[in-house]
Amino acid sequence: MNDAIRNLGQRKISRRAALAGLGAGASFLAMPWVARAADDTIRIGFPTPLTGPYAAEAKDQVKSAELAIKLVNDKGGIGGRKVELLVRDGKLNGGEAATRTLELIEKDKVHAVVGALSSAVQLAVNEVTRARGVIYISISQSDTINEKKDSSKYTFHEAMNPHMTTAAVARHAFKKGNKVAHLVADYAYGHEMLRGFKRAQAAIGAETVGELLHPIGAPDYSTLMPRLRAMKPDILCISNFGRDQANSIKQAVDFGMKQQMKIVVPVLLHNQRLAVGPEVFEGVVGGANYYWELESKLPSAKTFNDAFRAANGGAIPTDYGAYGFTGVSSLLLAMQAAGGTDTEKVVAALEGLKYDVAKGAQHYRKCDHQSVQSVLVLESKKKADMKGANDFFNIVENEAPSEDVLRSCKELGFPA
Amino acid sequence: MDAELILIQLFSGVALGAILVITALGLSIIFGMLGVVNFAHGALFMIGAYAGLWVASLTGSFWWGLLVAPIMIGVFGMAIEWLLVRPLYGRSVDDPLLLTFGLSYVLVEAVRIVFGNDGIPFPTPSQLTGVANLGVGYFPIYRLFVIVVVAVVLLLLWLALEKTKFGLIVRAGSRDPTIMRVLGVNISKVWLLVFGVGVGLAALGGVLAGPMRTVNPEMGSLVLIEAFVVTVIGGLGSLLGSVVAGLLVGVAISMTALFAPEMGTIVMFALMALVLLVRPRGLFGKAA
8 A cells, every 4th residue: 555655656647547546545444455455466567659650550459458458357367366457658769668668667566568569669678677677578570589689588579570470471472583672661670571571582582673761650652652663673562560551552552553563561460451441452462460360260369359359349359459469368378377476487487388369379489489370471352352341351371380480599699 | 873763753852842832831821920830730630631531421522522621620720719829819929839739639639539540541532543654754643633732722822812902911910910900900800710721721731641641640740840841941931931942842852762761751850950050040031
């Protein structure tokens, strides 16, 4: 209780939070055991960019993460303790997200952190969590976080990484002799995707005819189109994220690029296909960690979708949204196995965990804590072929989970 | 690098400049005539896009959206002037700035609550889809249409300000409102209308941008910054300045794209810094 009062003083509190706090205070006076139970709550910090060009994906991650927590709480929590998700807006800014994470750890005393939707921001969050020995499960793509210098005992990477994603997409979409032009968001994610694609191209024998960088969050791509066209590629490979994906594909199509080349992206985003419509995305190929249609084959996907539908008025979970669910679920399963929140025990449990909560079998590789998982390759459907409002994509490939698609532990700098 | 590419790049720059001009114009008019820095400009641009989409889906025609939404939002802008901005005239210039800044947050959050965070598709009108061959390269027909609309709007504005009695009153009022009052002109009504026109132009920019970008609650945030940069380069309050600066920024961005496209956002700030060093009041700014 003293802790709670001190926290109230330190935090900026909204009126609602203040009322809730007053309510909690009153119930404490009346029933001391309620407050003690509240103190037992397992708190999971969730920094995510609720505002900015990745807001749609971030919001879906929150929904799915909340679902994972609700399902556990409905069954009585973990060892009788309730679980709570503390969502904070990192504004797609490394400094902002790191500050929010620090507050979550120091003031809110979270037991673990999940989240951060940007390859660059997750590294900033990881700096904070690993320095304080707090478990962090990243749910956004990054290759760097797998490498020895950024790794830590406490760092886990639930999202796919650019290396495995681009390799799967390239294997399906590129042929020997193809000419590939790259349009790339100028930050860690774009650079890592580009590196992954080029490595895959070298193996396949597809040539790079040019690469253009664009600033993150750019609304207009018209000035880049003449140069991309002049490169005369067979494939236009667009490695950016969130609204940048919608705007760049839309404008490439407006400029008539699709008549001359195929558009390929590292991850085909449900939210962005929703934002620009079927005509624009038709034929675009890209990777994905999850697509709701998996439910026709996978029981775990069906269970996840049904629970999500029930909690969200019939809506289906999206690709990046699913990371919120699989990431938080893996943490909760490990906490259950560890019998609580003791960091060392939970880390050991995560390392030994085999889980299938939405997309088939998954486990964290021992050396870099990368989640080994299936990789989907999707193609956006024609409007005429859509069988329902959410029937966006064809699953053209579902690569089974394998450590072979990851860079070796040795290459990442870990002792063999 | 061949001449053809440089030519099409130059054209892309002018086309992008036209879009920048239409987004900056409303901001420039309101500041020039009323001295109010409208920080809600980007949010009103966004509301305009949503309104355009709403009218277009209601009537089944993009053209109604293009026509009706700016008027709707213009009237909404007049309500803002009348209810919120007017009580602040005569006080520090910071007051309306803070007010509109807060208002922009309210508008963005309101749209988030009503329409959600997801982007909404705004299809290009069927008559304007496709690309045109310009000889030096291909260009979307819709973007050519936007250039035409911007030219027409500029012509109408110029005629209204330079050739009508109302325009005379507006211009005089922006120089010395006190004398205008002494002469028996109801300057409040003029300001109300000017604010409405400025906001209507922001909304028109939003409707025009809809088919090029997705419609989402945050589509106005960068627009506000771009509009500010353009008006500052052009000289605060100068309409001609806004037009010249808009085209200049567009061309600067497209020329940068030839060798360092990742600098596309920074280049407009660099240009602004450069212009302010040489001409602290902007290209067409008048000395106080």
